[in-house]
Amino acid sequence: MFKKLSVVLTFAASFSSTVAISATPEQQAAFQPLSNSRQYIQLPSYSDEQKQLIADQAKKLLSIYVNRENKTLLYGNQLDVVPRINAIQQNAVNLSDEELHNGIQTIFKSQRDLHLNYSYPTPYSCFLATQVFSLTEIYSPTTSRKAVISSFLDFLIPLAPEVAQLSIGDELVSINGRSLTDVVNSLVDEGAGANNFGSFNRALEKISFRSFRVDRLPNENSATYQFKRASDGSLITVNVPWITVGDADCIRSSETLLNRPMASNGYKEEFLTPFGLSSDKSEDLYQQEFNKLYGRTTSQMLQNAGVVLNDTVDTTIQWAIINNRYGSFGYLSLASMVPSTGPIGGVKVISELLSNQLADTDGLIVDVRNNGGGFVIYAEILPQLFTGNTIEPYGSRALKSDINEFIFVDLQAEGAEWRDAYLNILDTDKKYTQPIKLTTPYLANDLVGQLYFKPVAMLTNAACYSACDLIAGLMQDFTDTTLWGEDLLTGAGGANVIGFNDALIGAFELDQFPQTGIKPLPGGQDMRVAWRQSIRTGESDNRILEDLGVRVDRRARPTVSDLQGKTQSQFDRIGSDLKYRSWDKQSKIEFLAPQQFNDFAFINLTGTIYFGYELIADPTQPNSIDIKVTKTDRVNVSLNGVQISSVYTYGGGSSGKEVSIQLPDNLPAGNNYLLQLEGVTYGDIVWRANRLIRK
Template identity: 25%
Template sequence: MAGPRKTAQKTTAQKTTAQKSVARKADRGAPPNRRTGSRRRATETAAAAVPLPQFLAGAGTLTLAQRTLLIDQALLMLEQNYVHLPLKEAMHAVNPLQRLRVLRARTERQTDASMEAEWLFHRQMSGIFHCVRDLHTNYLLPAPFAGKIAFLPFLIEKCFDNAGEHYLITRTITGFTAPQFGPGAEVTHWNGTPIARAVALNGAAFAGSNDAANLARGLESLTLRPLVIQAPPDEDWVTVTYVGLDGSVQELREQWKVTTNLPPMTDLDAVTEASAVMGLDLDSDEKARAKKALYVRDVVELEGGESSAELTAPVAVGAADLPTTMPGVFRARVVTGTHGTFGHLRIFTFSVNDPVAFRDEFVRLAAALPQDGLIVDVRDNGGGHIHASEFTLQTMTPRRIAPEPVQFVSSPLNLRLCRRHKDNPAGIDLGPWFDSLELATETGAAYSAAKPITPEHGANDLGQTYHGPVVLITDARCYSATDIFAAGFADHEIGTILGVDDNTGAGGANVWTHGLLATLLNEPPPADPTTPYEALPNGANLRVAIRRTLRVGELSGTPVEDLGVRPHATHRMTRADLLAGNADLLAAAGALLAAMPHRRLGLATTLTGTTLTVGLDVDGMDRVDLYLDDRPISSEDLTGVPVEIDILDVSPGQWLRADGFASGVLVASRRRQV
């Protein structure tokens, strides 16, 4: 039965006010659903692999002058562009600039005939960049390493029980066999070293920003290494001791192999919006593409060999999955357990070219899932497009999103970059940071003013679309744009964070490549004849954290880098999680959802002539305020029965917003265009 009918009069000023939203691109150039030949390419990925020694035999063509150039350009970027240098020097007691100067002095004493082996040069350069423990700031190896991955034909993951931690085989490449070996076999030793110690030692070589990240990177890199960013393995093969599926103790000797990885999503050297606002852990991104190529062939087939491809029609990868237009980005499922039926929406990456398309597909999938609770799972997500991460937050909260602000470190070269692009709204606009950097020359300020990368209107143009409770699942491999997403989730109090580690990866920055920096001083024309950036040899590259991110809300001003986002609750992965589809993890998330408040904000509208009839059917709220084009129209105290309200003098195209409150606190919001 309908409740009481009320009437609200709209003012003349409101007739001419219209809320505008960020328009979705009409034509994104989405690739069609392609299958022809892609299964063959995926199958050939492992088959085309060559043994590591064979691959390394053809590597090593850098001259002494080219090595010196790489050192000099690394010094330039770390000294003039690297935003975290003061923090890293203090927090980790390191001096990467001095290490580079020493390496350069030693290089000057060498000749082309006497210079050290190239593999040693790459290891020294990688070690210097690794010492700052920043996965945004990298030395990228030249040809033939770029685009290649070294791998063993299996993956290892860690779980816990009452007896402690265990390291289980969770995936094997199709066709690979060994005695009593497969998902569920437990690794005990790695090259004769107890597995936990081997993981810790490996993590020290490929350091993350905190202990949890170190161990996560160390485990993942045991069997998979992108050669563009990690030095090749020292050993030609590994010896693995394991407890087989029948309980027997077995030993496996397996050779490292090298193959070609799937291509990256975007050209990070190009002057585009995507490259300029990228927050991406390249190591994780390379590994995610490698895992698809080696283990998830159905997704590679659907994407036609591209990364994060947007298909013309939704498809389902697994029988339990909802169809999606982005099978390499999302996986959506309905999960049922003792605590109820909820939605599980996995986000594998934010590395997309179109952040609005990303947000809209998230909204579509969330709407197709149960509305009584949503599990958003960002484990292993190395980030990507910062706009995609921050545009999506608004869909789960009634609060207005404040995008995280970012800062440049104050330096002459950063000032020069911002001066050149301070009046460039059509390109990469650095105007918001220019005045403060120019003033820093006189004041001695260490950083520029803090301004958001993500436009605030884009972070709020759609508003809340999912009204059920939300749990976010994180781990130590969440990095960059995913750290920003998790920080925004926490800072806006969207829901509960459940971590399988004690922290996220703690990567809080926007990252630019040497190629992008060099191009920015030459575009728009004319080129800068005094640019300090020089072309790098043989396809080598450098990446640097260029702008650091700061928290908002109660932790306003706190950097994300090295601190990360701590969960509200933790869950240690179990054997059932690794081998039975995250069964215990999803049960833990379901228990959290069941304990959270449940809201419903039903909004029905009918426009008859110039009269808009609004029907409200809500749960978990005691008041709803109505706005038309952001002007207040009515405030309704609710008694639990549906309410109808007539709003007079309304024009098609105007925007209606309903804000729901519980005990004076905003708890839900819904927008609709008339």
């Protein structure tokens, strides 16, 4: 949704330090020291009219900021966004460009909400900067927190040769003479991370990575670091330059964008997607930019240990088999909740992995560390693959405001349910709509159904944010998954977002809805706001995700030895737990008939869709479905949501028992049917499986 910086990984070690300001966009965008590029990373000069416009539009966007009340209660009235944006709005024309943009940015970041974003204008926002290494917090036996180098951008070391003296696992002691604690505390507001864990995590990222879409330029062109060597404990001091890279297309268009705001072609049907006005997308854009440059440092630990990570057709999904003394465990890495193949494509890739490469493992580890989030619907569909329990999707609520009234009532952009929910509070003193589910219960439970039956663990950290918070919460609330965390809490992003340019400008025809006052922004700017607040269900009913995040069941911080690939202490601990839990996870079903994955099928008699496996019927026994069940007393059989029989298997034993499911003889030909099987043991549902049948 919100404009992402396109990172051009073109190496430019030969770039001259004396290039003139007339350098081409490609020269400006090349990797080079900040001492060279600082002259290009400039804020444009706005007219008084443009300054006032930006302040006015920021105020309008903040009027639908759904987390405002919670943030004010948590951080104090002095950080309330409304009086602060009012002050800037009333004085906008008297502020310099730097004062205006930094003032609004400070208000947005002070809420410590990574869904609330103010993008600087171009060409400033066309650049990012790195110090060639990344940091992570490691296990410490004391109360003091430790951060060490977790990865390098090796291809940039020729531009920062001092970094070649450092190694993975070297511990950061100080920066420019200031302790790690002091530096982190000074970067809490700039990092905008929620709670103690999110703020520390984001501050570590800010130490070595800045996106000028949302960050200020460092005051200095380099920083002096003191590290304690992992090898022998000796101290080493290095001065490391900031290295910048830009987007040449963004730079090229910046002059045009200054005085020609994004065109509004009026109301457009295409903005009303099947997933709603905002596409129900919820992600941390900064984390996505960080991951794009650095890759997933969490996965690199496994590779350092010799584990083979396998790619899939979806660039956000990898898998592996981890063997240790506790067993053979499947490993599923989800780098983002924005699958490169789309939400449904991602579900298909994971479904096929669970049914094939990962099916015979002793347990499964789902790694969502550093996952910045993405599609709500993706996060709420995936948990059904791992459980026979009924999943209740989380609810979302919106704030009462004039703009929301136009969205929900006048435009009806989110459909009748949201229109009615808003009308129900219109003449009341209620501040929020009732919670409404963005994903239907059917999609969350029966679109595919359960495909994996062994114990599952999910590994998170405080950079698991937004839709990643969502899947972590659902897995904890509704499946038997054990939630492991490098941090005690996930990143705590509890809302889905709406973007200014792609949603508000795209949806409102300015002539048709002049009352909104929504106007296009100059300078290639954009903004984004937390729009609908997530409300948990199940065991955590009515708790919000914002600021609180999801509290993990067990903690597992990496050690220096893990980062270096010498050990896998995190996965050893998780493997031990999976083995212990396996005694209670022996019930399962196997379909003995051939099957194939079907992308989409319409269930003719119910008006629903099915996305998953289709059984290939035996032509000699078209109404008989052969299955094998383990540790299962009874199988409930339903067709298109209506139970038609129960088959008693009397335990099935640990080696399994073959059973034939009989379908009615009079099923009309030419139709598709959804076969739903539930395994029951001691009165509890222990597994669930759906399959498509064509007649």
